[in-house]
Amino acid sequence: MKIINDLNLKKQAHDLGVKIWQTPGFMFIMLGVIAVVIMTATFFISQNYDSPELVVLAESSVVIIVLAVGNSVISLVEQMLKLNRMKSEFVSIASHQLRTPLSAIRWETELLLSKYRKSVSAKQQKSIKNIDMLSSRMTHLVNDLLDVARIDQDKLIIKKKSMDISLPINEIVAENKQLAKSKHIEIIFDAKKKMPLVFADPEKIRMVIENLFNNAIKYTIDYGKIEIKLSENGNMLICAVKDSGIGIPAEQHKRIFEKFFRSDNVARYQTEGTGLGLYIAKNIIEQMGGKIWFESMENSGSIFSFSIPIFK
Ligand code: ADP
Numbered sequence: 001m002k003i004i005n006d007l008n009l010k011k012q013a014h015d016l017g018v019k020i021w022q023t024p025g026f027m028f029i030m031l032g033v034i035a036v037v038i039m040t041a042t043f044f045i046s047q048n049y050d051s052p053e054l055v056v057l058a059e060s061s062v063v064i065i066v067l068a069v070g071n072s073v074i075s076l077v078e079q080m081l082k083l084n085r086m087k088s089e090f091v092s093i094a095s096h097q098l099r100t101p102l103s104a105i106r107w108e109t110e111l112l113l114s115k116y117r118k119s120v121s122a123k124q125q126k127s128i129k130n131i132d133m134l135s136s137r138m139t140h141l142v143n144d145l146l147d148v149a150r151i152d153q154d155k156l157i158i159k160k161k162s163m164d165i166s167l168p169i170n171e172i173v174a175e176n177k178q179l180a181k182s183k184h185i186e187i188i189f190d191a192k193k194k195m196p197l198v199f200a201d202p203e204k205i206r207m208v209i210e211n212l213f214n215n216a217i218k219y220t221i222d223y224g225k226i227e228i229k230l231s232e233n234g235n236m237l238i239c240a241v242k243d244s245g246i247g248i249p250a251e252q253h254k255r256i257f258e259k260f261f262r263s264d265n266v267a268r269y270q271t272e273g274t275g276l277g278l279y280i281a282k283n284i285i286e287q288m289g290g291k292i293w294f295e296s297m298e299n300s301g302s303i304f305s306f307s308i309p310i311f312k
Contacts, residue, residue, distance in 0.1 A: 009025045018081055099143075160201050185223070229242070236308065243301050247298040250298070260279075
């Protein structure tokens, strides 16, 4: 029964949250194939020798060794995959549970700042605003962790429809106007330029643009410039966010879309950040049929771009 269960690759892949070719069962079958190939090779080589006992002994030893090694590798892989799945499930449950009290805290602080504003002193108001800002940051982090868990479990839901990508860009630019002004950063975006509609998930696309734009502001020193450009390339629309910020050291370019990765220069300059935004953005864009990439030079600036299918 266990053998039949072990060979049910689809069920195994589902239970462990991995692709079929990554399941222990698949690896076991591959080891069997390798054993057969080695045995056949041994047979042909041994034709040059007279003793059949020697051939049988050699073949049996090879098979036993391959199976023993294979079995221990497979149990180890199985254990690791189970642990990995448990970790993703834990992150997902913990993030879900944290969201409710966090929303309640934000709701209560908003109430204090609106309805009970008159009975709260200026000093107390400042503290409440601080609590509100910190709980908003924590909500953001919890949401990011939830998205990472969804991505790792292949459970990210994308609901695509036709949309005008300049709408979320305009909103994000307006929301961040004050912050950019306080850092004397000029924002350039031609909102009037008519672009074709894209086929994407509006909420997720907003998350990606928000991440690229927030990074551009976060990693640009005062008196810089951020430019958002939309262009067409065949059946894809390209969105590029260019900044004149601190850039990324060349030797760390290949790691930039990794989970939790933050470049050395950034860690020194900006303590706030998780290294999750670009990992999530890459997964979202690729699941919508697009690509994400960047060009960057340390101390000169970066251009983060993504492509997304045009709506036909
Ligand atoms: P976070 O910004 O929270 O650290 P992200 O996943 O958004 O996480 O970015 C990962 C890393 O990529 C950043 O920590 C930084 O090192 C680098 N990075 C992203 N965008 C920029 C940018 N516009 N300029 C310089 N570095 C950037």
